Amino acid sequence: MTSQPVRFYQVGSFAVGNRLLDDDARTVQSDSNRTNSIDSGHRACQGCGEALGARYALDAAMRASQGQLVAVNATGCLEVFSTPYPETSWRIPWLHSLFGNAPAVATGVAAAMRVKGRTDVRVVAQAGDGGTVDIGFGCLSGMFERNDDVLFICYDNEGYMNTGVQRSAATPPAARTATTDVVGPEPGNVFGQGKNLPRIAMAHDIPYVATATVADLHDLEQKVERAMEIRGARYLHVLVPCPLGWGSASNDTIHVARLAKETGLFPVFEAENGVVTAVSKIRHLAPVEDYLSIQRRYAHLFGKHPRTDIVARIQAIADQNIARYGLLGDESEDETKWVEA
Amino acid sequence: METPFAITLDVGSSRANHTGSWRVERPVYVDRLPPCNNACPAGENIQGWLYEAETGDYESAWRNLVEDNPFPAVMGRICFHPCETACNRGQLDEAVGINAVERFMGDLAIERGWSLPAAGPDTGKRILVVGAGPAGLSATYHLRRLGHQVRLVDSAKRLGGMMRYGIPAYRLPRDVLDAEIARIVDMGVEVELDHNVQDIELERREGGFDAVFLAVGAQLGRRVNIPAGDSSRVIDAVSFLNRVASDDPPMLGRRVVVYGGGDTALDAARTARRLGATDAVIVYRRNREHMPAHGEELEQALGEGVTMRWLSTVDRLDGDKLVLETMRLNESGFPEPTGEFEELGADSLVLALGQDTDLSLLSQASGVVVDDGVVEVLPTMMTGESGVFAGGDAVPADRTATVAIGHGKRAARGINAYVLGGASADGERNELATFDRLNTWYYSDAPRTRRPELERARRISTFDEVVGGLNEENALFEARRCLSCGNCFECDNCFGVCPDNAVIKLGPSMRYEFDYDFCKGCGICVKECPCGAIEMVPEII
Numbered sequence: 001m002t003s004q005p006v007r008f009y010q011v012g013s014f015a016v017g018n019r020l021l022d023d024d025a026r027t028v029q030s031d032s033n034r035t036n037s038i039d040s041g042h043r044a045c046q047g048c049g050e051a052l053g054a055r056y057a058l059d060a061a062m063r064a065s066q067g068q069l070v071a072v073n074a075t076g077c078l079e080v081f082s083t084p085y086p087e088t089s090w091r092i093p094w095l096h097s098l099f100g101n102a103p104a105v106a107t108g109v110a111a112a113m114r115v116k117g118r119t120d121v122r123v124v125a126q127a128g129d130g131g132t133v134d135i136g137f138g139c140l141s142g143m144f145e146r147n148d149d150v151l152f153i154c155y156d157n158e159g160y161m162n163t164g165v166q167r168s169a170a171t172p173p174a175a176r177t178a179t180t181d182v183v184g185p186e187p188g189n190v191f192g193q194g195k196n197l198p199r200i201a202m203a204h205d206i207p208y209v210a211t212a213t214v215a216d217l218h219d220l221e222q223k224v225e226r227a228m229e230i231r232g233a234r235y236l237h238v239l240v241p242c243p244l245g246w247g248s249a250s251n252d253t254i255h256v257a258r259l260a261k262e263t264g265l266f267p268v269f270e271a272e273n274g275v276v277t278a279v280s281k282i283r284h285l286a287p288v289e290d291y292l293s294i295q296r297r298y299a300h301l302f303g304k305h306p307r308t309d310i311v312a313r314i315q316a317i318a319d320q321n322i323a324r325y326g327l328l329g330d331e332s333e334d335e336t337k338w339v340e341a
Numbered sequence: 342m343e344t345p346f347a348i349t350l351d352v353g354s355s356r357a358n359h360t361g362s363w364r365v366e367r368p369v370y371v372d373r374l375p376p377c378n379n380a381c382p383a384g385e386n387i388q389g390w391l392y393e394a395e396t397g398d399y400e401s402a403w404r405n406l407v408e409d410n411p412f413p414a415v416m417g418r419i420c421f422h423p424c425e426t427a428c429n430r431g432q433l434d435e436a437v438g439i440n441a442v443e444r445f446m447g448d449l450a451i452e453r454g455w456s457l458p459a460a461g462p463d464t465g466k467r468i469l470v471v472g473a474g475p476a477g478l479s480a481t482y483h484l485r486r487l488g489h490q491v492r493l494v495d496s497a498k499r500l501g502g503m504m505r506y507g508i509p510a511y512r513l514p515r516d517v518l519d520a521e522i523a524r525i526v527d528m529g530v531e532v533e534l535d536h537n538v539q540d541i542e543l544e545r546r547e548g549g550f551d552a553v554f555l556a557v558g559a560q561l562g563r564r565v566n567i568p569a570g571d572s573s574r575v576i577d578a579v580s581f582l583n584r585v586a587s588d589d590p591p592m593l594g595r596r597v598v599v600y601g602g603g604d605t606a607l608d609a610a611r612t613a614r615r616l617g618a619t620d621a622v623i624v625y626r627r628n629r630e631h632m633p634a635h636g637e638e639l640e641q642a643l644g645e646g647v648t649m650r651w652l653s654t655v656d657r658l659d660g661d662k663l664v665l666e667t668m669r670l671n672e673s674g675f676p677e678p679t680g681e682f683e684e685l686g687a688d689s690l691v692l693a694l695g696q697d698t699d700l701s702l703l704s705q706a707s708g709v710v711v712d713d714g715v716v717e718v719l720p721t722m723m724t725g726e727s728g729v730f731a732g733g734d735a736v737p738a739d740r741t742a743t744v745a746i747g748h749g750k751r752a753a754r755g756i757n758a759y760v761l762g763g764a765s766a767d768g769e770r771n772e773l774a775t776f777d778r779l780n781t782w783y784y785s786d787a788p789r790t791r792r793p794e795l796e797r798a799r800r801i802s803t804f805d806e807v808v809g810g811l812n813e814e815n816a817l818f819e820a821r822r823c824l825s826c827g828n829c830f831e832c833d834n835c836f837g838v839c840p841d842n843a844v845i846k847l848g849p850s851m852r853y854e855f856d857y858d859f860c861k862g863c864g865i866c867v868k869e870c871p872c873g874a875i876e877m878v879p880e881i882i
Contacts, residue, residue, distance in 0.1 A: 014782065014783040014784070014785070015783045015832035015833065015834050015871060016832065016833040016834045016836065016837030016838065017831070017832055017833025017834070017836070017837065018832060018833075019396075019830070019831045019832075019849065020395060020396060020821070026833075027833075027837070029833070029836070029837040030833035030836065030837060032836075032846040032848070036842050038842075039354060039355055039356055039842065040355070040356055040360070040841050040842045040843060040856065040858075040859035041354070041355030041356045041357065041358035041359070041360055041859060042355050042358075042360075042841070043355075043358065043360070044840060044841075046363065046861045046862060046863035047840065047861075047863035047864070047865055048840045048863075049840070051840040051841070052838065052839075052840040055840075055842070082355070085350070086350035086351065086352055086353050087352075087353050087354065087355045087357060087358060088352055088353075088354065088355060089354075089355040217837060243863075249864075250863040250864060250865070251863055251864030251865050251867060251868040252868065253840075253863070253865055254838055254865060254868070254869050255868060255869075258782065284782075
């Protein structure tokens with residue numbers, strides 16, 4: 001996709017499809033024969049970012065593996081809304097065991113396939129942030145450490161959403177959840193705690209770690225494709241806004257994810273063998289207020305008694321990310337691939 | 342049914358669960374009116390033909406364009422492109438160079454010899470078109486397409502009206518004009534030139550015409566009474582430009598003063614420069630802000646060494662001196678005399694103070710109503726006299742070629758309805774596609790392509806065309822800058838961003854449809870549609 005030089009195509013590489021491009025240069029999602037790994041009729045909320053992110057990632061993995069894919073799922077929203085007995089939304093081989101053991105189950109599937117000589121079958125494990133950073137963390141770290149041939153995808157909606165929006169170790173500071181109420185001098189979730197799993201994964205020196213959001217489909221698909229080219233333990237962390245838990249409008253799901261990236265709060269990057277190899281630059285830098293003020297979980301920072309001090313601390317986090325990953329600057333190098341003949 | 346231990350039901354698909362029942366609002370696809378189309382006086386579907394040009398299929402794009410306007414190469418040069426002023430991309434970076442793409446396609450059509458659509462099947466109706474300028478030619482074209490016979494008469498020796506006798510060749514080369522007129526005549530038109538219509542009623546009766554279209558233009562240069570010792574030094578701009586176009590340029594001398602502030606004044610001054618005037622000065626009673634001429638042409642004139650005398654009126658011509666009175670603008674922007682005078686050396690004075698219509702061909706008894714020197718018309722372009730239609734500069738409107746072309750089309754429709762019986766229906770206009778309905782994130786940043794301009798030395802010594810054209814590559818780039826406001830351009834965003842797979846992609850050029858069995862009504866597709874072609878409407882229970 002990126003290797004093909006093309007002229008300026010009206011919507012460049014931002015929209016899902018482009019009638020002016022050759023079929024093989026288009027996204028998986030623009031293909032009317034895409035897998036639709038997760039089918040219609042699932043019971044995710046209106047505007048669910050996770051349902052969208054799962055389809056984006058798995059359809060891309062299906063294309064990359066020529067349809068030879070097994071998905072292992074941890075407990076969580078994705079599992080609950082897709083498989084209320086006896087219905088299933090999965091159109092791919094799919095396996096669910098427990099909340100905490102998805103990485104270990106995936107390791108087992110990969111081992112079984114190896115024993116059967118089916119090296120063409122690839123294994124993806126997926127979980128929400130709870131199943132990844134909290135409950136499944138031990139199994140996941142082991143999977144990384146053993147370098148098992150699994151792509152683990154975390155759909156991060158920053159909390160335990162289907163059980164009623166409780167805090168996880170991925171819930172950001174100041175966010176209100178059912179267990180981090182907006183009381184006291186520092187309302188909402190605390191500052192300075194939580195786990196940054198992409199960085200923890202990098203610390204395992206596994207072959208591939210990347211972050212992505214549902215707002216940039218091209219980037220997400222490209223990362224899945226790259227991950228599928230590699231054998232061994234790989235980790236993809238996808239930010240998936242949750243209209244229910246974040247208190248954002250259902251039609252804002254992609255908009256919110258885009259702002260998470262454009263403010264610098266969610267750095268989008270790629271790392272190989274523990275070293276950052278590429279970052280997605282910020283295209284239109286936005287202040288964190290733009291991101292926070294459209295989510296009711298941050299409503300206590302605005303309104304009659306605005307907490308500009310807390311907003312400033314969140315801005316400092318964004319600024320630190322921008323500095324750490326070098327998120328500002330010209331992406332013209334990438335841009336020219338799309339603009340010039 | 343054999344099921345494993347503790348299992349009582351077979352696995353079923355979630356498609357049994359029609360989540361569409363959750364919905365309180367539903368998305369629907371809409372087509373909105375792009376601001377360019379809304380602004381085009383000739384009624385072109387600009388967004389539509391740009392959409393076709395984006396694929397490089399210029400012939401389809403050109404065919405779409407000539408549905409409304411048979412003069413793309415002419416318009417691509419002389420139109421003042423209100424479409425670009427209205428273009429939503431202007432609020433993003435710069436307006437799409439619609440005019441430049443139009444010209445590119447117009448020139449390509451001439452080069453490749455594409456012909457206009459054939460005349461329609463003969464209706465047996467005969468129409469008399471008086472005046473072969475943009476309005477008359479446009480009406481002729483559309484009437485022929487509708488199958489009516491047309492007799493086109495003009496008092497001049499050649500077709501084209503003001504496009505030939507008013508607009509200088511450096512803006513509109515004559516071979517381009519000739520080529521586009523010839524295509525219309527080739528549709529089978531009875532042409533009579535050098536023919537002055539004396540009495541329109543008589544001519545209609547004798548020729549047995551079912552209807553008449555009056556497109557006589559405004560050929561009479563307005564004169565004001567300026568005391569001048571030697572009146573041979575004063576000429577009106579219309580006559581001046583006409584004589585230059587007829588290869589009979591008057592001798593104006595080295596110092597030429599043009600009085601007026603419209604486009605004709607600029608044309609006269611720039612033409613005078615090319616005829617050898619060392620000083621071409623435009624005297625205008627107000628300032629630049631209030632000048633009716635288009636900014637683009639003013640810039641070109643200044644670039645050619647034309648100078649401006651703002652806030653001045655001509656008091657009298659005294660030998661080879663022109664006496665000017667300085668003006669000042671009052672609060673409402675109206676010029677007031679100051680009583681201060683100054684002199685300006687001038688060998689001749691060109692008056693560009695507006696034009697009047699010669700309506701002597703209307704008989705006294707006719708029902709045509711003339712008010713303030715122009716003919717009153719209904720929306721169908723019919724005058725007070727049954728079967729007599731009028732358009733172009735002869736009716737109240739902006740006096741531009743593009744407006745006249747639009748009048749020609751509208752009059753042809755009106756005439757068609759009149760001679761065949763029935764109503765002339767204007768198509769329903771969609772709601773305007775405003776900038777705030779767009780999601781501009783998805784469009785690549787791309788400033789516009791500039792057309793090359795002829796170097797100054799050649800501009801002031803020759804009548805070579807000043808503004809160059811685009812080539813195929815940058816025309817394609819420019820077309821692709823179009824945002825496709827309010828009209829689906831099949832970017833697949835709705836198809837891609839739906840968390841419920843409730844958008845069905847129907848295939849190339851067939852767009853999409855919603856699967857309301859599963860659409861939960863989240864509205865992401867509406868929000869992420871780049872061009873604003875989806876809207877949410879309340880679900881009716």
